[in-house]
């Protein structure tokens with residue numbers, strides 16, 4: 221018997237954390253279940269504004285943070301002692317019945333500069349292996365799906381017209397079949413309802429105990445709670461040397477938030493707002509473990525109450541989601557297959573035709589036959605969004621500038637139905653290898669993997685119909701996955717990263733063909749919520765490239781980007797960008813902006829890669845740039861390396877096959893070529909054409925087919941031409957010779 225695991229509540233948007241809405245719909249479940257929300261309300265009884273402010277808070281209940289949530293006992297219930305240690309408070313709101321308590325955070329994700337490692341299936345796989353679970357999650361019936369989504373549509377302020385609205389049910393049109401849905405749901409429900417009963421009883425008792433604790437701890441009996449420490453308290457030395465009393469800290473945080481919300485009525489006489497804010501920030505640092513620098517940066521994004529909800533949500537894992545690989549299967553088939561293996565799942569919501577949220581699994585999701593056969597990829601729901609905004613079309617040429625480990629590339633390929641051509645680039649060679657692995661596993665056949673700094677584009681190749689820049693970022697949106705972000709990001713990072721992001725975005729814009737008949741779009745995304753990495757980067761690009769404008773992302777939920785922030789004014793069109801937060805959308809913190817390129821890059825535009833601009837005029841001969849990433853040499857062969865001769869053979873074989881297809885006899889042509897004294901260059905030109913380039917496109921005024929742009933006539937479009945993946949990389953050998 222395998223192990224089961226609760227993986228989160230139903231992912232509804234944009235208010236998926238509204239557990240009462242979810243509970244109301246679980247009509248197939250035992251009556252007792254209906255009591256759960258009541259109980260949870262009682263569990264948090266001391267806060268006055270229960271219904272509005274507290275509701276999301278309850279749902280984002282802090283139980284475990286990354287690498288922390290080990291307090292499980294075999295029945296899946298969190299061990300209380302561990303939980304309080306982990307979260308720093310017994311008063312941490314109880315996780316809802318619908319929620320994952322230990323979450324998926326036992327894994328060491330590197331979600332910081334390298335971006336959202338959640339997309340790395342290898343990383344995610346680890347999350348499900350060998351973990352005991354046994355609690356269970358709420359189940360939606362098929363009918364619940366629809367109600368849930370209705371709810372979403374009703375409640376969403378930011379619901380926009382989009383093609384997504386054409387979807388008529390939770391399953392995509394070709395999948396609609398009520399009988400099958402019922403079977404699927406029944407399979408989930410049958411084994412779980414009994415566990416629900418038991419769990420509710422336990423939780424009821426736990427909630428009562430917590431409520432009593434909370435009443436004891438509270439210090440808000442008076443009208444004006446004393447929450448700001450006196451200077452003497454601070455200087456006393458004694459208390460600060462002791463481990464903080466986490467329960468008191470938490471109470472003080474909620475009290476301070478309350479005071480800041482109603483300052484005139486609740487503040488102590490003679491105390492300023494700044495004093496309360498200072499105290500709150502100090503407590504947030506102690507309670508959640510943030511550096512003062514980052515706590516303040518994140519706090520400033522919201523009103524105090526919402527900031528609190530944000531910090532709370534970062535203590536809890538997001539729902540586990542898989543994306544159906546439509547190159548290999550349909551969502552309905554996949555859902556059925558996994559359900560048969562004991563996986564409890566449900567479509568993520570109307571906004572996606574391919575996402576499935578996993579509630580519980582009897583098997584490691586990274587090792588099922590379906591996984592190995594590439595029928596799905598473990599992918600955070602937020603990662604779907606930039607690709608949906610990009611909306612790649614069949615037969616287009618698309619550049620994914622920072623692509624590893626390939627969650628988005630493979631989704632792009634699926635939307636393009638394996639037609640056209642994707643250039644998937646990443647500057648990190650190790651990660652690029654993971655990207656290649658995913659591409660193969662998922663059956664992607666239209667993709668060339670490159671290993672350049674994206675700053676080199678469009679010099680490497682340009683003229684794309686669409687470009688995705690899923691930029692390296694600080695990871696402040698994925699703190700639930702990587703708690704190290706709380707302390708390891710410094711002021712320097714928030715200078716260095718935005719600088720890189722700005723330059724990368726200019727490269728992305730310059731790599732797009734403004735005259736593309738079907739596209740001309742650039743999508744910029746990060747898994748960070750800071751303004752420096754998002755709105756400021758977008759504003760910079762608008763200032764530097766007057767040939768682009770922001771357009772609607774077409775995404776049906778998300779909050780508008782800032783048009784002004786802490787005294788800074790941004791262009792009004794920044795309201796077209798979208799922000800996502802863990803506490804309000806139950807997805808990773810994310811940012812998405814979509815640009816349309818209207819005209820060619822202005823001649824006087826400062827290039828995105830100033831180094832290239834500086835060196836260019838000085839160097840008269842063909843530029844030789846060593847693009848080998850630092851440290852890449854050592855492992856050249858680890859992934860198989862690049863064999864120029866073998867590549868030549870494949871290229872030549874492909875070229876001959878192409879000629880034969882056109883009815884040309886390659887031998888006769890070769891003979892003719894020799895007779896004409898034609899040189900090798902054309903072979904390169906043709907092979908590039910074959911991998912998707914439009915023959916008449918130019919880069920920097922030069923025809924792109926000439927790989928001299930790399931300082932290297934034979935830099936390889938090293939291609940397994942009859943295979944699937946082609947790898948473009950300046951060869952060291954030819955670099956030397958050039």
Ligand SMILES: C[S@@+](CC[C@H](N)C(=O)[O-])C[C@H]1O[C@@H](n2cnc3c(N)ncnc32)[C@H](O)[C@@H]1O
Nearest residue numbers: 335336622624625626627628647648673674690
């Ligand atoms: C957010 S992650 C990309 C995740 C990827 N889009 C996906 O969906 O799987 C950012 C990536 O940027 C890469 N990167 C960092 N600096 C880069 C640069 N200058 N050029 C290209 N890629 C870069 C990192 O190696 C990392 O893989």
